Amino acid sequence: MTTGGGRASSAPLLGRDHEPTLFELSRAGRRSASFRSTGIPEWEADELVPEEHLRVEPVDTVEVSERDLVAHFTRLTHRQYSVDVGAYPLGSCTMKYNPKVCDEVAALPGLARVHPAAPAALSQGWLELLVELEAALCAITGMAAATLQPAAGAAGELTGLLLMRAWHAAAGDERRRVIIPDSAHGTNPASVTLGGYDVTTVPSDDRGCVDLEALRAALDTDVAGIMLTNPNTLGLFEEDIVEIARAVHGVGGLLYYDGANLNAILGVTRPGDMGFDIVHMNLHKTFATPHGGGGPGAGPVAVAERLVPFLPGPRPVRSGDGQLDWEDPPRSIGRIHSWHGNALVLARAYAYILANGSDGLRRVADAAVLNANWLRRRLSSSYDIPFDRPSMHEFVASAATLKRRTGVRALDVAKRLLEEGFHAPTVYFPLIVEEALMLEPTETESPQTVEALAEALERIAAEALEAASAEGSSASPTAALAPRTTPVGRVDEARAARQLVPTWDARPQGE
Amino acid sequence: MAGYVPHTDEELEEMLAFLGLGSLDELFTVVPPALRLAGGLDLDEGLPEADVLDRLQRLGGGNRAAELVCFAGAGAYDHDVPAATRALAGRSEFVTSYTPYQPEVSQGVLQALFEFQTLLGRISGMEISNASLYDGASACVEAANLAAAQTGRDRIWVSQGVHPHWRQVLRTFAAGTGHEIVEIPLVDGVTAWPDAGTDSGSGGPGSGAPAAVLVQSPNFLGCLESVPAARRAADGAGALLLVAADPVASGILRTPGEQGADVVVGEGQPLGISLGFGGPYLGLFTCRANLVRRLPGRLVGETVDGEGRRAYVTTLRAREQDIRREKASSNVCTNQTLMAVTAAIQLGWLGTGGLRELALRCGRGARYCREALVAIDGVTPAAPAPTLREFAVRTPLPAATVVGRLAEEGFLAGVAVGPGFEGTPYEDCLLVAVTERRTRAEIDAYASSFEKAVR
DSSP states (O other): OOSOSOOOOOHHHHSOOOOOOHHHHOOTTOOOOOOOOOOOOOOOGGGTSOGGGBOSSOOOOOOOOHHHHHHHHHHHHTTBOOTTTSOOOBTTTOOOOOOHHHHHHHHOHHHHTOOTTSOGGGOHHHHHHHHHHHHHHHHHHTOSEEEOOOSSHHHHHHHHHHHHHHHHHHTTOOOOEEEEETTOOTHHHHHHHHTTOEEEEEOBOTTSSBOHHHHHHHOSTTEEEEEEESSOTTSOOOTTHHHHHHHHHHTTOEEEEEETTGGGGTTTBOHHHHTOSEEEEOHHHHTOOOOTTTOOOOOOEEEOGGGGGGSOSOEEEEOTTSOEEEEOOTTOOOOOSSSSSSHHHHHHHHHHHHHHHHHHHHHHHHHHHHHHHHHHHHHTTTSBOTTOSOOSSOEEEEOHHHHHHHOOOHHHHHHHHHHTTSOOOEESOSTTSTTEEEEOOOTTSOHHHHHHHHHHHHHHHHHHHHHHHHHOSSOOHHHHHOOOSSSSOSBOHHHHHHSOOOSGGGSOTTO | OOOOOOOOHHHHHHHHHHTTOSSGGGGGTTSOGGGBOTTOOSSOBOOOHHHHHHHHHHHHHTOGGGGSEEOOOTTOOOOOOOHHHHHHHTOHHHHTOOOSOSGGGBHHHHHHHHHHHHHHHHHHTOSEEOSOBSSHHHHHHHHHHHHHHHHTOOEEEEETTSOHHHHHHHHHHHHHHOOEEEEEOEETTEEOOOOHHHHTTTTSSSSSOOSEEEEEESOTTSBOOOHHHHHHHHHHHTOEEEEEEOTTGGGTBOOTGGGTOSEEEEEOTTTTOOOGGGOSOOEEEEEOGGGGGGOOSOOEEEEEBTTSOEEEEEOOGGGSHHHHGGGOSOOOOSOOHHHHHHHHHHHHHHHHHHHHHHHHHHHHHHHHHHHHHHTSTTOEESOOSOBSSEEEEEOSSOHHHHHHHHHHTTEEOOEEOOTTOTTSTTTTOEEEEOOTTOOHHHHHHHHHHHHHHHO
16 A cells, blocks of 8 residues: 555554654545535636735645544544543642533534624624623622633733733823732733733742731832732632732732632632732633633633723623623723634633532532642641641642652652543642642542542652662652553653754654 | 532531531631621522523524624634534543643643644744634734844834734733834735835834834735735835734635745634634744744644653743743743644645635635625725635625614625724725635625615
8 A cells, every 4th residue: 555544543542652643644635625515606716816826736734534534633532631531630720620511502503603793783692691701700709890801811911910000000100010929820920021010029928828028028109019819829828918908009009819719719708808909710710611722711800990991892881771782991901802702711601600600609619628628638648738737729739858758759749640540730830839749629529539639649659658768769760650551651851842843844754 | 500519418527527627617717707708609599501501592592693694704704614623623632631731641632733733834834833822813912022022123013904903902912012013004905015215214114123014914804915015024124024814815825934924823713613702713823943932822842752652742841931930922821722723623624625625615705796796886896906705895885784784684794894994995894705605695695685785
């Protein structure tokens, strides 16, 4: 047989062989596509477009049968871990179960088939949905109004910072600095820079919370605001939040709430009640919209009353006659998305909020915090827990002692856990904890699953200690070799960066 | 209500007892009492699944646009999505996975992204593609930021033919970066770049030379721009050339890469993604190899595992926000991976011949429709420049009125050109798009209703 073309074999699944790329499966002349009959004259390209614009040869993409296409991508899914397969205790990512009813919502023709430029009169259902979702998000966060445009958390952060900038500018107050704790997500300082501000980092104290005295020392009238995650990235509630808010407001600054950890406080307390002025939410975390392998997300931003006139436009608003229409707020910072945000993600989140309701959302927080605390307590005998006090929905353990005694690092623990059938926790974050393992079981994992996760982590620590004592050496071969049961073993990341192969076409021939 | 928390009451008690707690409320004693929400959230009680679906279905029923035969475009196109693409893109392993930070259990998403990057490189004629951005607008913003960082300049020349929403988003984010957005007007539907020869001393519009020149082709009005002319404008000013391209048009048009683009951006929605009221869509971003260290967003590379087996991993991570923090030139983290995977599947289904045929069919439908509309008394082309899938016409009545009247006849007639074109000859024109979905019978009926509507 000539080369190329597909092979309907599950070898990559069963034999740990690699899956060929689409380009290797391609064979000239093969095709999947077919097009509807239209009855329109079949003009040639040069009868449609002047030759100077036309390519000579068609762009060579790939030529595969539909059968091979389906087999290829299905085999790829067999090489992919997901929430639907098992627990995903990635701290700060809130990888909870994504209800299937929300998939059906996103596929409803009445929602999915609507063109975004359709006049408001022809898309009243969508405007209604957006207005209702906005109201629900405001009820949950204790804010006055929200924009649903930001497509992800980081887009929400930058939107919030531009709101901060516009609000100060409207008062003729040019400020240059934004304060961020040293435990913050990396997106926070990056967003501050893109918002045109300088970052001032404040340290955490020995409780793992913002050092209030250091914060007070950093505050002056050059500070535009502070970005906080509460509970913070250590999973700890910032108990001094009222004092922090008073201090920041005292110098005329604003408080920005990074909603990465909102799951912990649903129905318990609200950012608005804590004194926050700007709040972004990650609907793909708290409100269970699927993460899609790295997006799409949605990062709505809710604000206090005084910031409403600055929100991005256009916004859906209800007019006197009950009809909904688009409106630009009077001092709007402008548009931040091509259209209205990740609308079908917003619809999923709204369905999730309706399904849970006030009672269900509180139950989410209860079970999320209970699972995390149970796991923290359980693991405190096999791992370091640097800030060992009641946590919220996640906590940070450390493999520092384990590493000293056995050479097994946080990374090794993570890779070894993959062999145990669980996704790894977040590692080496937050930066202020050595050998950090950040665990967030979420509320949708049963007590049995959380216990099995604990047992797996305990087994990994015990086996490392055993190996170290048996060999009297510092290296644990088992953990350092992990994972051995996954589609590929530990990946050579240094080589990927050193010999960059970013496309099939950039690949050295003959490999 | 629908419940997604599995714990039984007995299990809750057992877990609380392990922690030495007597109630769930005691989990939250760290929250100062004054901040605790008395009486719970001000929302209705949870609903059973079927009621949720009914409620959302009713909201969907309020969208008359969903039932109209679509001639609207303006950056969002009513293409057919084949069953295979829908089935594969809906696989829950793609849908419910996280960012591939653990490559050993994420080879599926990583390889699909590697194939996406390869396909995007081919259709744009560029060497590097990232793994997606939010949408066309965000891709433009990131391209402008890249150009500013690369050149040390802060001015961007933006053709007025660039989607008006994208131009607005560029301005919004320029408030933070301090970039100056200078719009270059259209003449006869295409950009009238300043003459580099006469303006080379001052650098042209604005004061000082631009970091980049941004052109969209086909532009918002559907007109094919001259990419070589934009390249000359960029060269005259010593700027980078940023081209916003349409992935469907790449089936028959020369690639921006072969015409000298430094960065090619675009909106990937036409590649298998539903209209969805504007999102989630797909920001496309490709560039030349010399710019890879400034590439925004994620990049997947091929490597090997410990046993030498082929493997994929996100690479050049040192560019990204979680490592560079305040020194990062982009804050992108979560992007639109599932849409990129969808686009790879769709490009695979279309194949070499199908992508060309798709572009041809759009062009044929648009020509047929355009000829039918301009045959109507008082309807004239808005510009003489060549077009492909989309074109603009002047109508005897305000464009919004035409859209309103044709909705009564079952058509979404197009998009009224408005904000971003004030005071130009294109203001209040009607932008009409024709995809491969539109049949001759539909176009005939549309043109006939159009004629009645403007009579």
